[in-house]
Amino acid sequence: MSTAGKVLITGAGGQLGTELLALAPREWEVVPCTSGELDISDRKSVERVLAAVRPAVVINTAAFTRVDDAEREASRAQAVNAEGARNVAQAVQQVGARLIHVSTDFVFDGSQGRPYLPDDTPNPLGVYGRTKLAGEELIRERTRGAALIVRTAWVYSGRGHNFVRTMLRLMRERDSVNVVADQVGTPTWARSLARALWIAAQLPELRGVLHWTDAGVASWYDFAVAIQEEAHATGLLDRPVTVRPVRTDEYPGAARRPAFSVLDKSTGWAALGGQPPHWRVNLRRMLGELTRE
Numbered sequence: 001m002s003t004a005g006k007v008l009i010t011g012a013g014g015q016l017g018t019e020l021l022a023l024a025p026r027e028w029e030v031v032p033c034t035s036g037e038l039d040i041s042d043r044k045s046v047e048r049v050l051a052a053v054r055p056a057v058v059i060n061t062a063a064f065t066r067v068d069d070a071e072r073e074a075s076r077a078q079a080v081n082a083e084g085a086r087n088v089a090q091a092v093q094q095v096g097a098r099l100i101h102v103s104t105d106f107v108f109d110g111s112q113g114r115p116y117l118p119d120d121t122p123n124p125l126g127v128y129g130r131t132k133l134a135g136e137e138l139i140r141e142r143t144r145g146a147a148l149i150v151r152t153a154w155v156y157s158g159r160g161h162n163f164v165r166t167m168l169r170l171m172r173e174r175d176s177v178n179v180v181a182d183q184v185g186t187p188t189w190a191r192s193l194a195r196a197l198w199i200a201a202q203l204p205e206l207r208g209v210l211h212w213t214d215a216g217v218a219s220w221y222d223f224a225v226a227i228q229e230e231a232h233a234t235g236l237l238d239r240p241v242t243v244r245p246v247r248t249d250e251y252p253g254a255a256r257r258p259a260f261s262v263l264d265k266s267t268g269w270a271a272l273g274g275q276p277p278h279w280r281v282n283l284r285r286m287l288g289e290l291t292r293e
Contacts, residue, residue, distance in 0.1 A: 004028050005056030007201060008049075008097075010040055010088065015160035016061045016102065019194035028201070031055060035062055040084035043091075050091040057201050060088050060101045063132070066161075067106070068254040070128040077131045085135030089142035099143060100200050102193075105153035105185060105213075107133040110258025117264045118151070118209040126255035136209075148200055149209045150193075153263060154223070156283075157190035158290045163220070164283070167227045171241040181221035181245030185261045186213040189282035196272040203271070211263035212272055214279040221245040223279075230284050234291040 004027045011017045012032030024030045031053050038049055040062045050058070063081055064070060070077040085101060092099045106129035107122040124130045139147045156162040170177050196212050218226070224243045231237040248257070269275045276282070 004202065006031055006053060007057045007059060008033060008053050008055040010038060010058065010060045011035055011062030012037075014061055015157035015162060015190045016155060016194060018159060019157060019190045020059060020061070020197060023191065023194050023198055025198060025202075038062075040088055041079040043083075043087040046084075046087040047091045047094065050095050050097070054095050055097050057098045057100065058088060058092050059197055059201065060085065060099065062088075063102070065128070067126065067128045067257070070131065071126060071254040074127045074131075077127050078134070081128070081131035082134035082138060086138035086142060089139040089147060092147075093142060098204060099139065099147040100197060101135070101139055101147055101149045102197075103136055103149050103151045103209075104129065104132050105151060105261035105263055106258065107136070107151065108258055108261055110183075110260045113260055115262040115264035116211070118211055118267065125258060128255060129258075146207055148206045150197065150200065150268070151209065151211050151263060152188055152193055153185045153213045153261060154187045155190050155193060156187060156286070158286055158293075163187075163223065164227055164286070167224050168231060168236060171228060171231070171237055174241065176242035176244055177224065178244045178246045178251060179221045179224040180248050180251050181219045182248055183257055183259055183261075184217055184219050185258075186215075186217055186263065187223050187279040187283065188213040189279075189286055191286070192276050192282050196268075196276070199272045206271060210268035210271055211265045212268040213263055213265060214276050214282050216278040216280065217262050218279060219245075223283075226280050226283055227287075230280075230287050234284075234287050236287060236291055 013034035109123040156164040
């Protein structure tokens with residue numbers, strides 16, 4: 001089958017990058033670059049790699065995503081999330097490629113009490129959100145608005161560092177876990193997001209900002225309860241574990257987090273293949289795969 005062109009994926013060793021590789025359509029020639037192979041904070045390296053590959057599309061999943069660590073490593077978060085995004089955008093312009101960039105619900109402060117539209121005014125609370133927002137702004141500036149920015153939330157998979165894997169580990173070690181119940185968003189399976197990004201890659205007319213997550217909403221507590229129930233049902237946990245709800249002020253972290261960061265996905269879903277499954281359906285599917293493995 002003839003190829004639709006080359007797609008270069010940054011951050012290809014991460015949980016989203018891994019799923020993008022697994023779901024890659026046969027008509028695309030995929031060039032994966034892990035963070036070890038391409039540090040997007042190194043402008044010359046980014047320009048050199050893109051000049052050699054000359055991709056039609058770049059999907060930028062590389063990011064500093066450890067929210068609490070970003071408060072302690074602000075310069076590194078800025079280098080990757082802001083300056084790195086600028087480097088990719090600039091190199092994309094030089095080779096005439098198209099950029100799809102993954103951003104976050106943490107660009108919002110969570111105070112408005114309704115799902116956030118793509119054109120709502122961002123107001124990040126911490127270093128992670130501020131650096132991701134700076135990356136968005138630099139991308140828009142460098143590409144003159146031609147890039148597609150896809151904001152998502154609470155991404156997890158069966159691999160890498162994420163909330164689901166952390167909960168499974170703690171639930172195997174303890175009889176109970178305490179989980180914050182007053183922060184609300186939407187869990188999103190990395191595979192589900194990857195599928196949407198491949199649809200985006202095939203729609204060159206898409207630009208600007210879209211929001212995309214799985215369907216439904218949850219607190220971190222709701223998410224943890226579902227993980228416990230589904231993992232016990234599939235045999236990943238050999239006994240039930242008590243999940244206790246706590247307030248954010250009872251479980252403080254280095255970073256402030258939005259209390260309600262649910263995204264309005266109506267335009268994103270319409271553009272990228274329709275409404276995905278409810279987050280709990282996808283959680284069950286992912287845990288079922290872990291069980292079979």
